[in-house]
Amino acid sequence: MSVASKAISNKRAAVIKALAHPSRLLIAESLMKGEQCVCDLKDLVGADMSTVSKHLTLMREAGVLNCEKRGLNIYYSLACDCLGEFLRCVDKLATGGTKTKRCC
Amino acid sequence: MSVASKAISNKRAAVIKALAHPSRLLIAESLMKGEQCVCDLKDLVGADMSTVSKHLTLMREAGVLNCEKRGLNIYYSLACDCLGEFLRCVDKLATGGTKTKRCC
């Protein structure tokens, strides 16, 4: 693999990784309905505010979320409306019936 | 969150996690062209065979891959043909221009 395509591969993996955690997935799904501030998301996830904040920073740095400060609150929103089709595929895989248990 | 929806959330996250690594992403993309055996994928990834094998096991257990043994070789294939739309969204996010650098 070339250096360039390795960089692309890493960037893609970072985006996917930003969604590869139950709490972050929950956050992403909730934001499909519209922007929310950190304390809303903290209630949703049920973890320490600092923990949630770190998840959000990670997602923003990966390019998955945008944020905007208004007054005391910081509102996070999805950077792309394609999450639906992303999740459609994930659910297909997550609920897929005929898995190969083993072959060896 | 209920216990049931937490379980679903974890399952989804496991599927996403199975794709959230440069080597595993590379493997998934390569398998879009058709099944391949472990040594092919080892050459593709360029890591130790045992490392690749562990990646493949993880992906299979998450439900992303199927495998079938024929002779000495084990052939891995994608469990779902929806990877294309999945990656379309990932690329949109990975290459997205207007990212919020910071807001605080």
Add this chain to the structure above:
DNA sequence: ACATTACTTGGTCATTTAGCCAAATAGATT
């Protein structure tokens, strides 16, 4: 039966991740 080939499994180690708490910052309110 013995060697070979293709994989997997177990062990170990370094790195990353995820959680919490305490402290810092920034805007709003008094």
Add this chain to the structure above:
DNA sequence: AATCTATTTGGCTAAATGACCAAGTAATGT
């Protein structure tokens, strides 16, 4: 200016991940 509220940052620790090597297994060829 002092305080309150919302959020981030730093520090710490426990747990998970990813890589390699060495050893084990299973089908094939001799």
